[in-house]
Amino acid sequence: MIAQPDVTVPPNIRRLEDGRLVLVGGNHGVAQMFERGSSTVPEERIEIFRRNHRTRKQWADENGCTYSQWVFPDPIVLNAVTAGLGYRSIFERSMPSDARPNDLLYPIDHLFGRNDRLSMTDSHYTPVANMHLAADVAERTLHIDASKVLADLTSSMGPDREYVGDLGTQCTPKISEIRRRRWQTPRSPRLPMGFRPGTWESCT
Numbered sequence: 001m002i003a004q005p006d007v008t009v010p011p012n013i014r015r016l017e018d019g020r021l022v023l024v025g026g027n028h029g030v031a032q033m034f035e036r037g038s039s040t041v042p043e044e045r046i047e048i049f050r051r052n053h054r055t056r057k058q059w060a061d062e063n064g065c066t067y068s069q070w071v072f073p074d075p076i077v078l079n080a081v082t083a084g085l086g087y088r089s090i091f092e093r094s095m096p097s098d099a100r101p102n103d104l105l106y107p108i109d110h111l112f113g114r115n116d117r118l119s120m121t122d123s124h125y126t127p128v129a130n131m132h133l134a135a136d137v138a139e140r141t142l143h144i145d146a147s148k149v150l151a152d153l154t155s156s157m158g159p160d161r162e163y164v165g166d167l168g169t170q171c172t173p174k175i176s177e178i179r180r181r182r183w184q185t186p187r188s189p190r191l192p193m194g195f196r197p198g199t200w201e202s203c204t
Contacts, residue, residue, distance in 0.1 A: 008172040021167040021175065022079050023123045034076050034087040041094040049095075053104055068103040068141040072133070075125075078111055078118060107136055120177040122165025128154060128180060157181065 009015050012025025024031035053069055060067030071091045080087035091106055100106075110132050111117050117129030125133070131153050135146035158181045168175035 007175060010170050013167050013170060016079065019175075020079060020118075020120050021122075021165070021171070022076055022085075023167060024076065030074070030076055031087065034074065034080070034090065041090065046094055053101065057101075057103065066141055066143070068105055068137075070105045070107065070137065072125075073106065073108045073111060075118060075123060078108070105140065107133060110136060116180070119163075119165050119179065121163070121168030121175050123167055124165070126179060127157070 007015075009021070012023065014022045014024045014031075016022060056069070057067050059065075073089060073091075076085075076087050077089045079085065089106075089108075095104075097106070111125070111129060114129070117126050117132065119126050131150060135150040138144040138146040160178050161181050162176050163179050163181070164174050164176045168177070
């Protein structure tokens with residue numbers, strides 16, 4: 001994090017003691033959604049989630065495909081642990097690890113406590129985090145050893161640069177950080193996917 005003068009931070013963002021910015025508001029009221037005392041997900045909805053997972057798994061097996069479902073932790077959960085905030089994963093609260101099938105994965109170990117994988121000024125993972133997560137998906141779902149590719153990619157990243165994330169740009173003045181960057185690759189066209197704006201623990 002680059003030293004900043006007095007900064008005005010909007011109410012939908014919280015600035016932690018180490019300067020990290022965390023999204024607590026937004027379209028879905030992130031902090032309220034993840035508070036420890038918030039109500040749990042109704043059991044019937046959890047069963048719908050489980051049934052959908054089983055149905056997809058069955059289809060994949062019948063069609064000779066490998067299958068796994070991944071739930072990626074929201075940054076507010078990861079930052080809550082290190083900063084002592086009262087937020088807890090909705091997924092972990094509703095489906096503890098001992099109650100999940102082996103192909104329903106929540107890769108929090110790849111992110112927790114790893115400063116190079118959580119941005120200081122952005123609500124998304126860093127490029128380094130995305131590389132590690134992609135490698136884990138390749139290995140655990142497709143049974144591909146991605147260790148060499150991962151090592152090559154991370155070692156060939158470009159030099160550190162100043163970066164202003166989607167949270168930092170909302171502050172006055174803007175808050176920036178120094179982080180590693182990827183070498184530029186040709187842009188691919190962006191196509192609409194029908195998603196509405198908002199924040200949630202992402203599933204894929």
